[in-house]
Amino acid sequence: MGKLDNKVAIITGGASGIGRKTALLFAEEGANVVITDMDESKGEQVLEEIKAINTKTLFIKHDVSQENDWKSVVSQSTNKFQHVDILFNNAGIYIIKPIPEIDLETWNKLMNINVTGVFLGLKHVLPVMEKNRAGSVINACSTAGLRGYEGHLLYGASKGAVRSMTKNAAAEYASKGIRINSIHPDYITTAMTDYASEVTHRSKREMNTSNPLGRMGDPKEVAKSVLFLASDDSSFSTGAEFIIDGGTTSLL
Numbered sequence: 253m254g255k256l257d258n259k260v261a262i263i264t265g266g267a268s269g270i271g272r273k274t275a276l277l278f279a280e281e282g283a284n285v286v287i288t289d290m291d292e293s294k295g296e297q298v299l300e301e302i303k304a305i306n307t308k309t310l311f312i313k314h315d316v317s318q319e320n321d322w323k324s325v326v327s328q329s330t331n332k333f334q335h336v337d338i339l340f341n342n343a344g345i346y347i348i349k350p351i352p353e354i355d356l357e358t359w360n361k362l363m364n365i366n367v368t369g370v371f372l373g374l375k376h377v378l379p380v381m382e383k384n385r386a387g388s389v390i391n392a393c394s395t396a397g398l399r400g401y402e403g404h405l406l407y408g409a410s411k412g413a414v415r416s417m418t419k420n421a422a423a424e425y426a427s428k429g430i431r432i433n434s435i436h437p438d439y440i441t442t443a444m445t446d447y448a449s450e451v452t453h454r455s456k457r458e459m460n461t462s463n464p465l466g467r468m469g470d471p472k473e474v475a476k477s478v479l480f481l482a483s484d485d486s487s488f489s490t491g492a493e494f495i496i497d498g499g500t501t502s503l504l
């Protein structure tokens with residue numbers, strides 16, 4: 253018996269990195285997974301990987317910043333599976349830039365994906381969960397939503413907003429049986445840390461030694477924390493910040 257038997261989970265940004273690993277783990281735990289992503293070809297690849305574990309799955313091309321796309325994701329998911337029990341608001345982009353170099357177009361682009369995308373997910377999925385008076389939402393935040401880093405004003409502002417939306421949504425939906433928590437990873441080995449290494453001219457070795465555990469996290473380690481928050485194992489947690497950072501913020 254899996255921890256998510258008969259649950260339906262929507263995972264945004266499920267085509268790669270943390271989203272992909274979470275989709276695979278959820279399928280292993282018995283969930284019917286709806287993977288959404290902008291990247292259709294990678295999304296179709298993950299769909300095939302999941303079908304090898306659990307055939308009840310769906311890929312939907314989705315830009316999280318577009319409200320009509322969210323309406324379509326919700327209607328396709330409920331048409332196929334009738335209910336939605338878990339939402340992992342995971343899709344996001346990462347931009348590191350000194351403050352004077354952040355133009356308004358870049359600011360709006362990142363905010364539309366990282367902040368508006370999460371808001372739209374909450375707006376369109378919470379009413380579906382409310383019908384069953386049950387559900388778990390996990391929002392991908394970051395240690396950048398908890399502390400400062402050089403060059404992280406824009407990304408950190410977006411994750412600070414996600415942290416705050418998590419707590420406000422949790423307060424509004426607790427009485428409706430829905431729990432909403434955020435996860436706060438530090439460096440995890442995905443395309444995002446390749447980008448960070450390139451932009452900051454820091455070697456992977458240097459990045460590995462930036463936390464007490466002395467290594468970057470694996471996406472599977474984040475997926476396991478998301479599974480905990482998605483499942484009934486975390487039944488008394490809502491509005492909480494789940495830190496997965498190798499000890500980085502313990503040094504603050």
Ligand SMILES: NC(=O)c1ccc[n+]([C@@H]2O[C@H](COP(=O)([O-])OP(=O)(O)OC[C@H]3O[C@@H](n4cnc5c(N)ncnc54)[C@H](O)[C@@H]3O)[C@@H](O)[C@H]2O)c1
Pocket residue numbers: 264265266267268269270271288289290291314315316317342343344345346365392393394395436437438439440441442443444445
């Ligand atoms: N990797 C890290 O070190 C790290 C640390 C802290 C937080 N996070 C957060 O975890 C989440 C996942 O990051 P990751 O490391 O797996 O990154 P990733 O780049 O591997 O995956 C992100 C996925 O989101 C998709 N995506 C981008 N824009 C989208 C949009 N508008 N609509 C739908 N999908 C879109 C991409 O196509 C990609 O598949 C992000 O929210 C990120 O900010 C990552």
